[in-house]
Amino acid sequence: RKFRNIPPGPPPLPIIGNLNILERPLHRFLQRMSKKHGNIFSLWFGSRLAIVVSSPSAYQECFTKNDIVLANRPRSLSGKHIFYNYTTVGSCSYGDHWRNLRRVTSLDVLSTQRVHSFWEIRRDETTRMIRDLSRGALGEFARVEMSSVFHDMTYNNMVRMIAGKRYYGDESGIKDVEEAKEFRETVAELLKLAGVSNKADYLPFLRWFDFQNLETKLKGINHRFDTFLNNLMQEQRSKKQRENTMIHHLINLQESQPQYYTDQIIKGLALAMLFAGTDSSAVTMEWSLSNLLNHPEALKKARDEIDTHVGQDRLLSESDLPKLPYLRKIILETLRLYPPAPMSIPHVASDDLTIGEFNVPRGTMVLINVWAMQRDPQVWPEPTSFKPERFDEDGLDKKLAAFGMGRRACPGEGMAMLSVGLTLGLLIQCFDWKRVSEEEIDMNEQNWFTLSKLVPLEGMCKARPIVNKLNLK
Numbered sequence: 364r365k366f367r368n369i370p371p372g373p374p375p376l377p378i379i380g381n382l383n384i385l386e387r388p389l390h391r392f393l394q395r396m397s398k399k400h401g402n403i404f405s406l407w408f409g410s411r412l413a414i415v416v417s418s419p420s421a422y423q424e425c426f427t428k429n430d431i432v433l434a435n436r437p438r439s440l441s442g443k444h445i446f447y448n449y450t451t452v453g454s455c456s457y458g459d460h461w462r463n464l465r466r467v468t469s470l471d472v473l474s475t476q477r478v479h480s481f482w483e484i485r486r487d488e489t490t491r492m493i494r495d496l497s498r499g500a501l502g503e504f505a506r507v508e509m510s511s512v513f514h515d516m517t518y519n520n521m522v523r524m525i526a527g528k529r530y531y532g533d534e535s536g537i538k539d540v541e542e543a544k545e546f547r548e549t550v551a552e553l554l555k556l557a558g559v560s561n562k563a564d565y566l567p568f569l570r571w572f573d574f575q576n577l578e579t580k581l582k583g584i585n586h587r588f589d590t591f592l593n594n595l596m597q598e599q600r601s602k603k604q605r606e607n608t609m610i611h612h613l614i615n616l617q618e619s620q621p622q623y624y625t626d627q628i629i630k631g632l633a634l635a636m637l638f639a640g641t642d643s644s645a646v647t648m649e650w651s652l653s654n655l656l657n658h659p660e661a662l663k664k665a666r667d668e669i670d671t672h673v674g675q676d677r678l679l680s681e682s683d684l685p686k687l688p689y690l691r692k693i694i695l696e697t698l699r700l701y702p703p704a705p706m707s708i709p710h711v712a713s714d715d716l717t718i719g720e721f722n723v724p725r726g727t728m729v730l731i732n733v734w735a736m737q738r739d740p741q742v743w744p745e746p747t748s749f750k751p752e753r754f755d756e757d758g759l760d761k762k763l764a765a766f767g768m769g770r771r772a773c774p775g776e777g778m779a780m781l782s783v784g785l786t787l788g789l790l791i792q793c794f795d796w797k798r799v800s801e802e803e804i805d806m807n808e809q810n811w812f813t814l815s816k817l818v819p820l821e822g823m824c825k826a827r828p829i830v831n832k833l834n835l836k
């Protein structure tokens with residue numbers, strides 16, 4: 364097709380388009396490109412046109428007046444083989460199936476009431492975390508590596524919520540060590556393969572060769588994970604006593620409305636929760652604590668707030684979070700500077716549309732550079748400084764794009780803010796924190812699927828009196 368008045372961009376080569384110039388991390392590369400070509404610019408991934416949006420006004424336009432037209436997702440090999448042939452909530456395009464999935468997600472999985480019903484799990488996992496951390500940290504500072512602590516805790520939270528299982532962390536807390544090991548290995552492999560940037564998605568002729576052997580690997584890992592999920596579902600079905608797990612609730616609903624709650628939908632939802640809801644929350648905890656170690660004045664302010672409103676006689680709980688606005692501002696400022704999905708999830712235009720002064724043809728992939736927008740000096744003065752106080756301004760949090768906007772915005776925002784707030788709040792309440800040396804925490808990122816720290820966070824923590832008082836050691 365001949366395209367008129369599409370956004371400007373670098374000249375493409377025949378067949379490969381601009382694939383040869385892409386650099387990692389993609390969000391930084393695309394920010395540099397937007398300085399050269401404008402806040403709405405074009406790139407060619409093979410023969411697929413992609414538009415990169417880095418301006419808040421164009422972003423608004425995308426997800427208000429163009430929201431439905433942009434509610435489709437691109438097709439990819441991982442979507443086909445890992446996400447059940449594009450039928451999971453994050454991977455499928457707009458339509459009746461997606462609407463049903465979003466309804467199930469908001470009502471039966473992530474509603475306020477359902478998330479609240481899993482509070483015991485979050486309390487148990489965070490208490491275990493504090494107990495483990497305090498072991499070497501009674502009376503003196505101990506050096507701790509927090510990246511794996513956050514990872515294991517978030518995964519345990521999620522898998523317990525989905526299926527009632529604990530698969531991560533110290534073996535003493537795991538019932539079936541072999542099963543847990545298999546799950547961990549399968550999930551790690553799954554995440555790795557789903558994040559692989561696959562040239563065959565844009566250069567279809569490469570699929571004939573499958574030179575990275577990717578398609579075969581994707582099929583293999585899908586089979587392993589699917590078998591695992593089938594077994595988990597079987598186990599839940601055979602349990603006489605009903606448990607409070609996501610799979611159990613959905614199996615119950617399947618009995619009365621089998622057309623809406625098929626096995627594939629239930630497995631797809633479990634996969635979507637694992638994919639979208641674990642690493643994103645874990646890295647937010649890690650970036651937040653890293654920011655606090657580099658900004659002791661913010662850490663002190665958060666601690667004073669917690670000491671005033673919760674004190675040292677009982678552990679902070681989720682119902683305290685509304686009384687802790689400064690803690691919330693720390694998390695918002697962290698999400699601004701280090702959005703876990705720096706390029707969000709790609710959208711695809713189902714029809715011709717306009718964005719700003721440009722035409723965007725049907726089939727175009729639309730990428731949002733959340734990372735660049737949240738560092739735009741026009742909207743965020745001193746954009747690279749960590750300043751939680753900036754959110755004193757009413758309504759500024761609405762300008763964040765970290766959770767997306769419109770129909771396909773993140774349905775897990777409430778749960779994420781709860782679990783990050785609870786974990787960070789408890790770490791501040793229960794421990795004194797400092798850096799391992801005078802040197803600032805390295806804040807460089809690597810971008811695989813989520814924006815994670817290049818150097819995993821290490822810090823020094825010392826238990827505060829509450830840990831002794833509540834006998835958490």
Ligand code: HEM
Pocket residue numbers: 452453454465473635636639640641643644647702703704707708709764765766767768770771772773774775776778779
């Ligand atoms: C700090 C944590 C999180 C961040 C920053 C985040 C961010 C995002 C973003 C940017 C999107 C894409 C929005 C778009 O397409 O425009 C998304 C989608 C999604 N998120 Fe989250 N998320 C987080 C946590 C969670 C949690 C805890 C869950 C579930 C337990 C979750 C479930 C989902 C799902 C299912 C989608 C796909 C929605 C759809 O395509 O219709 N997320 N998230």
